[in-house]
Amino acid sequence: MTSPARRPADVPSDRTEAVLSRLQLMVTRKLDGLLQGDYAGLLPGPGSEAGESREYRPGDDVRRMDWPVTARTTMPHVRRTVADRELETWLAVDLSASLDFGTGRWLKRDVVVAAAAALAHLTVRGGNRIGAVIGSGGGASAPARRWRAAPPVAGPDVFTRLPARSGRKEAHALLRAIAGTEIRPGRSDLGALVDMLNRPPRRRGVAVVISDFLAPPQGWARPLRKLRVRHDVVAIEVVDPRELELPDVGVLPVVDPETGELHEVQTADPRLRQRYAEAAAAQRAEISAALRGAGAAHLRLRTDRDWLLDMVRFVAAQRHARTRGTTR
Numbered sequence: 001m002t003s004p005a006r007r008p009a010d011v012p013s014d015r016t017e018a019v020l021s022r023l024q025l026m027v028t029r030k031l032d033g034l035l036q037g038d039y040a041g042l043l044p045g046p047g048s049e050a051g052e053s054r055e056y057r058p059g060d061d062v063r064r065m066d067w068p069v070t071a072r073t074t075m076p077h078v079r080r081t082v083a084d085r086e087l088e089t090w091l092a093v094d095l096s097a098s099l100d101f102g103t104g105r106w107l108k109r110d111v112v113v114a115a116a117a118a119l120a121h122l123t124v125r126g127g128n129r130i131g132a133v134i135g136s137g138g139g140a141s142a143p144a145r146r147w148r149a150a151p152p153v154a155g156p157d158v159f160t161r162l163p164a165r166s167g168r169k170e171a172h173a174l175l176r177a178i179a180g181t182e183i184r185p186g187r188s189d190l191g192a193l194v195d196m197l198n199r200p201p202r203r204r205g206v207a208v209v210i211s212d213f214l215a216p217p218q219g220w221a222r223p224l225r226k227l228r229v230r231h232d233v234v235a236i237e238v239v240d241p242r243e244l245e246l247p248d249v250g251v252l253p254v255v256d257p258e259t260g261e262l263h264e265v266q267t268a269d270p271r272l273r274q275r276y277a278e279a280a281a282a283q284r285a286e287i288s289a290a291l292r293g294a295g296a297a298h299l300r301l302r303t304d305r306d307w308l309l310d311m312v313r314f315v316a317a318q319r320h321a322r323t324r325g326t327t328r
Contacts, residue, residue, distance in 0.1 A: 052079075052080050053066040053069045053077045053078065053079050053080065054077060054078060054080060055075055055076065055077055055078075056075075056076035056077060056078050060078045061078070064078045064079050064080075065077070065078055065079070066078060066079040087123065087128045087129075087205055087206060088128070088129045088130075088131075088164050088202065088203065088205035088206075089119065089123040089128065089129070089130045089131075089164075089205060089206040089207075089208065090130075090131050090132065090133070090164065090197050090202075090205065090206070090207050090208070090231075091116055091119065091130070091131070091132040091133070091178075091208050091209075091210060092132070092133050092135075092193050092194050092196070092197055092207070092208070092209040092210065092211075093112060093116060093132055093133070093134045093135070093178055093210050093211075094112075094135050094188055094190055094193060094209075094210060094211030094212070095109065095112065095134060095135060095136045095137070095178075095181055095183050095188070096135065096136075096137050096183070096186070096187040096188045096190075096211075096212075096214075097137055097183055097184065097185050097186060097187065098187065098212055098214055099112060099183065099211075099212060099238065100183045101240060102240055102303045103240055103241060103242045103303070103304075104240060104241060104302065104303035104304030104305075105303060105304055106303045106307070107303065108212060108238045108239075108240055108303055109183065110303075111238045111301050111302075111303055111307050112178075112210050112238055113175065113178055113179045114307055114308070115210050115236050115238070115301060115307065115311065116132070116174075116175060116178050116210065117175055118308065118311050119208055120171040120172075120174065120175060121171075122315065123171075123206070124166065124167065124168055124170075124171040127166050128166060129164040129165055129166045130164060130165070130166075130171055130174060131161075131162055131163050131164030131165065131174070132161075132162045132174055132177075132178065133159055133160065133161050133162070133193060133196045133197065134159065134160045134162070134177075134178060134181050135158070135159050135188030135189070135190070135192075135193040136158050136160070136181050136182060136183060136184055136188065137158065137183065137184040137185060137186040137187060137188050158184070158188075159188075159192070159193060159196060160177075160181070161196065162174055162177055185259070185260065187214075187215060189215075189219065190209075190211055190213070190215045190219060190220040191215075191219040191220040191222070191223045192223075193209075194209055194220055194223040194224055194227060195223040195226075197227055197231075198223065198226055198227055198230075201230070202230075202231075204230055204231060204232075205231055205232070206231060206232045206233075206234065207227050207231040207232070207233050207234070208233075208234045208235075208236060209224065209233070209234070209235050209236065209296070210236045210238065211235075211236075211237070211238070212237065212238050212239065212243075213235070213237050213287045213291075214283075217286055217287060217290035220290075221290040221293065221294055224290075224291070224294040224296060225293070225294045225295070227294075228294055228295040228296060232297075233294065233295065233296040233297065234296060234297045234299065235291045235294075235296040235297065235298050235299070236299045236300075236301060237287065237291075237298065237299070237300045237301070238301050238302075238303070239284075239300055239301070239302050239303070240302070240303045240304075241302065241303070241304050243280060244277065244280045244281070244284070245273065245276065245277045245280065246265070246267045246272070246273045246276050246277075247267060248267055248268055248270075248273065249267050250266070250267060250268050251264055251265070251266055251267070251268075252264070252265045252266075252267050253265075297314075297318060299311065299314045
């Protein structure tokens with residue numbers, strides 16, 4: 001996708017702190033209501049410890065059938081499970097050059113940081129840990145202030161690993177590291193970024209991939225399926241409205257943020273706008289099909305919408321589905 005404007009790569013630290021403080025306040029006000037009641041975590045779910053049995057209800061997962069109780073009572077029963085209390089959440093944060101773009105209320109990069117802030121707020125409680133791997137295109141990434149990040153992986157892409165830690169202060173330091181990462185020209189290898197969550201093998205937890213997923217699905221779908229074998233996977237797709245359709249504004253000069261190439265597009269041509277919208281719809285359908293095939297829970301956030309409200313609805317829907325015993 002092309003971008004009409006680029007933001008300076010170096011963001012002042014005071015502005016970063018102000019943005020993160022505002023995000024924390026917004027997230028706390030709207031998401032605290034979702035955390036009331038039994039302990040559940042980011043994706044409230046079945047856990048791994050067996051609990052009591054109850055009668056089967058339509059919508060329950062048949063894989064949790066309690067066959068001994070069913071045989072004794074001649075009524076179908078399912079086995080309840082107790083939610084795990086110490087979860088480990090890992091974020092795969094894609095900060096390719098295409099994320100430094102936005103025509104709505106936010107830049108796509110800002111939505112990425114905001115989504116990470118909401119996830120950290122939902123995760124870091126009760127001793128839960130959160131870590132991240134960041135892909136920032138070519139070149140060297142900015143060092144994290146409070147984190148001892150592993151050395152970048154060799155190659156044209158720069159990946160930074162931030163170890164999983166517990167505590168709100170550590171989570172805030174992780175968010176500062178994400179917000180302070182410099183976006184560099186080029187596209188990160190999303191498949192390699194996701195695959196970093198598979199190595200080394202970790203105990204079952206939650207893996208969240210935040211990206212615009214504009215890279216061909218052939219490159220990242222298989223690592224995502226592999227990740228889903230062991231973890232609950234959430235895919236957060238960040239979209240700008242100009243990636244879905246073009247406005248009628250005459251000749252529009254645009255710059256490819258990944259290559260720096262300048263193009264002029266005649267948006268007054270209705271056939272061009274129609275072809276663009278059709279191609280964009282086909283691309284998004286392909287992305288959705290790949291995420292669905294990988295078994296990931298899919299959340300789409302837009303730069304022109306209330307991303308926090310969309311995330312609240314997503315978490316509430318996940319909670320409702322899990323408490324009813326369904327998968328997704």
